[in-house]
Amino acid sequence: MHSNLVMSPLPEVTEKSKQIKEKIDINYERAEQQFIELLATENLDKQLDADPALNSEFERALSVAIPAAYQNGAGDDAAHRFLQRILYRINRLNLFWYDDLRHYVNERSPYLYKVRDQIETAWQEWELAQIDVAALQQLDVKQALIERCAEDLDPPLSTDSRYIRDEMSEAGYRHLLAIGSFEGLVESSHLPRILGGAANAVQCTLMRVFQEEYGNGRLSRKHSTFFAQMLNEFGMNTQPEGYFDLIPWELLACSNNSYLISERKRYFLRYNGGLTYFETSVPAAFRSYVAAGQRLGLSNAAMSYWEVHIREDERHGRWMLDDVALPLAEMYPNDAWELVLGYDQEKLMGDRAALAVVRSIRAAEQATLSYS
Template sequence: MIETLSPDRWIQEKTRYSSTAIASPDYKAAEQTFVNLLENDSLDQQIKQNPEIVDDFEAALATALDTAYGNTVDAAASLFLQRILYRINRLNLFWFDDLQNYRNERSFYIQWVRDRIEDVWQAWENSQIDIEALRQISDINQALIDRAEADLEPPITESKRYIREEMSLEGYRWLLAIASLDGLVEASRMSRILGGASNEVHAMLIRVLMEEYGNGRYNKKHSTFYANMMAELGLNTKPEGYFDLAPWELLACVNHNFLLTERKRHFLRYNGGLTYFEIVGPSIYRDYMTAAQRLNLSDTAMGYWELHIREDERHGQWMVQQVALPLAEMYPENAWEIVLGYDQEKALGDRAGAAIVNIIRAAEQAGTVL
C-alpha cells in the first residue's frame, strides 16, 4: 500500500516552508515546476520521500502570498497565484484528455496549495466589499430587484464605447481568444451545484443548465457556437489554447466560480453571482455584436452573441424570480450572501472586462497579430 501524507502532516510541514520567501522569484519557472509536480505518480509519497522537490516552488509561492494582495495588487504575483489555482481547479472537471492528467487530483499537497492561495486571495476580495453593510440590508428582495433592474441596461462606459465603435477586426480576434478560456467550456462549473435534493429552485437551475448545454445536442451547445465563431476567424478552438493571454483578473473570475461551486456552503453566493451574470449578459453581448456588425462579419462569427442575447434575457428573469428570491425566503438569516455573491460577481466582471480591453488596445497599438 502506498502511504500518503495526512492533513496533520501538512500542518506540520507548514513550519518547514514558512520562511522560504525570496526577493525576486522567477514565477514562470516556478509554475513549470508545479506543472512537473502534477505529473508525478503518487505526488504525496514522492514529497514525503524527497521533500526538497517542492522547495523552489514553495519559495516562489511564499513570496507571492506575501506580496500579491495589499493596498495595491502585485500583478506578477497575482497572475502566478491565479494560474496555479486554475491548474488545480480545472482538475475538478473532465476534459476528455489523458487520464493520467488526473493522477494527483486528490493529493493532500495540491489541496494545501489551493487552500493557502484561496485564503489570502479571498480575504482580499472580501475586503473590497462592505460586507457589514450587506448584512444590515432590511429588504433583501428589494435589494436584488433594484440591482437587477439597474444592470439590465448599464451605462455606456469608455470600454463599452471602444468595443462598439473602435475595436478593429484583429482586436475582435483577440477578444474571442482571451474570452475562450471560459467560452469554450461554458456552464461546466454550474454543473457542480446541481447534485442533491430537488425542489423548484433546483429544477430551474437544471433548466438554465440544459439550455446552456443545448438540451443535450452538441451542435446547439453554447460552447459549440463559441468554437464556430473562433473557427470562422481562423483561431485555435482547442480549450485553453490561449491560456497564456488570460490576465489575472479573468483567471480570478474563473477561480472564484470554482470556489463557490466546489463548496456547498457558498451555494447562496454562487447563485447571487449567477443572477448578476445572466442579468448583465445581454448588454455585454450587444456590445460585442455591435462590433461584429460594424466589422461586417458573418452570422457565424457573431452567432454566440445573438444566441446569448436571446436566451439570457429569459435566464436573467428566471434567476431573479425563481432562484434568487425563493432562496432569500428559504434562508432569511443568510439571504444577504445572495447579494454578496451578486456584488462580487459584478466587481470581478468589471475588473476583468477592463483588463481585457487594455490587452486588446495594447495589441492593436503594437500591431500584434494572433
C-alpha cells in the first residue's frame, strides 16, 4: 500500500549532494585560464557589463573555491592553490615587470578589485582564526618582540632543516633554487611600498635596509643578481616567475600577505613586525642551504645568495628590532600588539610554506629516482 509514496530527500542532503557535484564539475585550471584572458581584455569592466558570460566559468569556480578552502576545516589544497594564484595575478599588477605595457590595462579595474577583496576577506579571516589575537593584545609588546627575536635568531635545527643540510641531493638543490627564484629574483619588492611619507628615524632605518637589499643602487650587488648567478650555475631559467607552476600555494600566500600589508597603511605595524621576523630568521634557514651546497661540492657562485643574506640579514634583524619595531611600539602604545601579530603571522605562514617546499623537494627527488 506504500507503492505510490514518494519520499522527498532531506533538504540538507540535497544541498550537500549539489555541492559535491558542483565541486566535481569545477575545473580550476580552465577557470584560471579564463581569468588570465580577462586580465588582458581591453575595457574589461565595460566588456563584462555587455557580456556577463565572459567570466562565468571563473565566477563559478570562485564561488566553490572560497568555501572549499576557508570554511571546511583543513581546507582543499586545489582550492587554496587556485585562490592564491588568482590573488597573486591581481597583486603583481602593483609592481612593474619591464614587460609589455598592455599587460597593465586593467590594473585599476573595479572588477579585479572586487575579486581581490572577495578572496582576501575570506582568506584573512581564516588566517587570523589560527592566532590568539586576544592574547597578543595583553602582551608586554617590547619584551615579547625581544624574546621572539632571541629564539628565532638561532633556533634548534628542525627535522626538515636537518634533511636539507644532510640528505638533500643535487636534484633537490636545483628544485629548491627553482622554487626560491619566485621571491629571490624580485626580492624586497614590497619594502619600497611603505617607505614614503614623513621623515623620521624609523623611516631612515627602513631605507637603509632597502638600500642594502638593492645593492645600494648597483645591479651587480643587488641580492636578486646573486640569485640569478646561482641559477646560471645550473643553466636554469633566470626570468622572474620562470618556475611559477612549481610554487606551492603556501608560498604564494606569503607573497600575497606581503602585498596586502604593505599596500594598506593601516597594517603598517603588521608589516614591520613581519619584516622583523623575516630578517631575524633568514640567516638560520640559509645556513642549512649553504651546508647542503658545501656537502654537494658546489661552487661559491652556486651558494652566493644564501651567503650574502647570512652576513647582511643578521645586521638587518638587529636594525629591525632595535631601530624599527621597538621604537614603533613606543610610538603606538595602543596598537603595538599589531607588531607581534605581524611577527607571529609571518612565522606561522613561513613555517607552513617551508614544510610545503620540503614536500615538493622530496617529491622532485623521488621523481628523479624513478626516471633514472
